[in-house]
Amino acid sequence: MEFAGSAMNDLCISPEHGRRGRLGRRKIIYDDTKEFKSKNLHAERRRRQKLSDRLLALRSMVPIITNMNKATIIEDAITYIQEQQESVKLLSDQLIEMDESLDETVKTVSDHEIDPAEEMKQCGIMEDIQVTYVDETKLWIKIILEKKRGRFTRLIEAIAYLGLELTDINVTSYKGAILVSSCVEGTYGDTLTVQQTKELLVEIIRSI
Amino acid sequence: MEFAGSAMNDLCISPEHGRRGRLGRRKIIYDDTKEFKSKNLHAERRRRQKLSDRLLALRSMVPIITNMNKATIIEDAITYIQEQQESVKLLSDQLIEMDESLDETVKTVSDHEIDPAEEMKQCGIMEDIQVTYVDETKLWIKIILEKKRGRFTRLIEAIAYLGLELTDINVTSYKGAILVSSCVEGTYGDTLTVQQTKELLVEIIRSI
DNA sequence: CGGCACACGTGAATC
DNA sequence: TGATTCACGTGTGCC
Numbered sequence: 268m269e270f271a272g273s274a275m276n277d278l279c280i281s282p283e284h285g286r287r288g289r290l291g292r293r294k295i296i297y298d299d300t301k302e303f304k305s306k307n308l309h310a311e312r313r314r315r316q317k318l319s320d321r322l323l324a325l326r327s328m329v330p331i332i333t334n335m336n337k338a339t340i341i342e343d344a345i346t347y348i349q350e351q352q353e354s355v356k357l358l359s360d361q362l363i364e365m366d367e368s369l370d371e372t373v374k375t376v377s378d379h380e381i382d383p384a385e386e387m388k389q390c391g392i393m394e395d396i397q398v399t400y401v402d403e404t405k406l407w408i409k410i411i412l413e414k415k416r417g418r419f420t421r422l423i424e425a426i427a428y429l430g431l432e433l434t435d436i437n438v439t440s441y442k443g444a445i446l447v448s449s450c451v452e453g454t455y456g457d458t459l460t461v462q463q464t465k466e467l468l469v470e471i472i473r474s475i
Numbered sequence: 476m477e478f479a480g481s482a483m484n485d486l487c488i489s490p491e492h493g494r495r496g497r498l499g500r501r502k503i504i505y506d507d508t509k510e511f512k513s514k515n516l517h518a519e520r521r522r523r524q525k526l527s528d529r530l531l532a533l534r535s536m537v538p539i540i541t542n543m544n545k546a547t548i549i550e551d552a553i554t555y556i557q558e559q560q561e562s563v564k565l566l567s568d569q570l571i572e573m574d575e576s577l578d579e580t581v582k583t584v585s586d587h588e589i590d591p592a593e594e595m596k597q598c599g600i601m602e603d604i605q606v607t608y609v610d611e612t613k614l615w616i617k618i619i620l621e622k623k624r625g626r627f628t629r630l631i632e633a634i635a636y637l638g639l640e641l642t643d644i645n646v647t648s649y650k651g652a653i654l655v656s657s658c659v660e661g662t663y664g665d666t667l668t669v670q671q672t673k674e675l676l677v678e679i680i681r682s683i
Numbered sequence: 684c685g686g687c688a689c690a691c692g693t694g695a696a697t698c
Numbered sequence: 699t700g701a702t703t704c705a706c707g708t709g710t711g712c713c
Binding site for chain 2: 702703704705706707708709
Binding site for chain 4: 306307310311314
C-alpha cells in the first residue's frame with residue numbers, strides 16, 4: 268500500500284516547490300507533461316485552490332485579522348460573527364423597545380382622541396380618571412367628573428397643592444359632565460409615576 | 476530531493492488511514508512508536524486538527540449550511556457575514572432615523588420651554604385681555620399672559636374668588652405665552668358687565 | 684539551528 | 699464506476 272506522495276513527481280512543479288511566502292502569496296508552476304500516479308491530482312489542485320480562495324475571501328470580510336494563519340483567519344471570523352450577532356440582537360432589541368413605546372403612546376393618544384362625544388355618551392356621566400406617561404416629569408391626565416358648582420376650581424387648587432404644575436389644560440362641560448384633559452409636571456422636576464398620580468387624583472376627586 | 480510522503484510510514488496509523496467519513500467524523504489511531512522522516516509530523520497533525528476544529532466551530536456559528544464541504548462552509552460563512560453586515564446597517568439606520576426624529580420632537584418641545592417673556596416679545600405676542608358679552612349672566616373672556624409657574628392656577632383661584640364660575644375653559648401654552656379662552660358666569664346668576672369684568676381681570680393679572 | 688506554516692501528491696472513503 | 703472530498707506525511711521556505 269503506497270501512501271502520500273512519491274519522489275517520482277519532483278519535477279512536476281517548480282524547484283521552489285511552488286511556494287513563495289505565506290497564504291495567498293505563492294507562485295505555482297505546474298508541469299502537466301509529466302504523468303502521475305493519482306488521476307485526481309488536478310482535481311485536488313483545484314480543490315486546494317478553491318479552498319484557499321474562499322479563505323482569502325473570508326479574510327477580506329473580517330475587519331480585524333490578528334494573524335494570516337489559516338486557523339487564525341477562521342478564528343477571527345468566528346469572533347466577528349459573534350460580535351455581529353450581538354450587535355444585531357442589541358440593535359433589534361432597541362428598535363423593538365422604541366417601537367413598543369411609540370405604539371403605546373400612539374395607542375393611548377388615539378384612545379384619548381377618539382370621538383369625545385361618543386365616549387361621553389358611552390360613559391354617560393360615569394366618572395373616569397386616566398393617567399398616561401409622557402416622560403419622567405410629565406404626565407397627561409384625562410378626568411371626567413360630574414359637574415358641580417366650583418368643583419373644577421377646587422380640582423385645580425388641589426392639583427396645585429399637590430405640587431403638580433398644569434402646563435396645558437382643556438376643559439369642556441357637556442350634558443352635566445366636565446371633561447378635563449391636561450398635561451401636568453412635577454413642580455421641581457420630580458419624577459412622577461402614573462399609578463401614584465392616579466391614586467392621588469382619585470383621592471382628590473372623591474373629596475370634592 | 477524527496478517529496479511529499481513515503482511508503483515507509485504506512486504502519487504509523489490505522490489501516491483505514493485514519494479516516495472514517497467526512498469532516499469531523501474521523502477516528503485517528505496514531506502509532507507513535509514508529510519513527511518518521513519528518514520531525515514536524517506531530518506539529519502538522521496538531522495544526523491540521525486545530526484547523527478542522529476551527530472549521531467545525533465556524534460551521535456551528537452559521538445557521539444555513541448548504542454543504543459540509545470545507546469550501547462550502549467558508550462560503551456560507553461569507554454570505555452569512557454579508558447578511559449580518561446588511562442587517563446591522565439596516566437596523567442602525569432605522570435606529571438613527573428614529574433617534575433623529577425623537578431628538579427633533581424633543582428639541583421642538585424644549586424650544587417652547589426656554590425663555591418665556593423673551594420669546595413672546597420676539598413672536599410679537601402681547602399680553603391682552605378681551606371680554607365679550609354672551610348674555611346677561613355669561614361672558615366670554617380671552618386672556619393672553621406671560622407664562623410663569625403657577626400663574627394659571629392663581630388666575631383660576633382669583634376668578635373663583637371674585638364669584639365667577641368657569642363653565643368652559645381652554646388653555647394653551649405656546650411660545651412662552653398662555654392663552655386662556657373661557658366662558659364665565661356669575662355665581663348666583665348675577666348680571667355681569669363687560670367693562671367691570673375686564674377691569675377686575677386686569678387687576679387680577681397685574682397682581683399675579 | 685529549530686519551530687512553524689504551507690502546499691504538495693497520494694490512498695481511501697463517500698456519493 | 700467515475701467524480702469528489704478528505705486526511706495524511708512530507709519537503710521546503712521563512713522567522
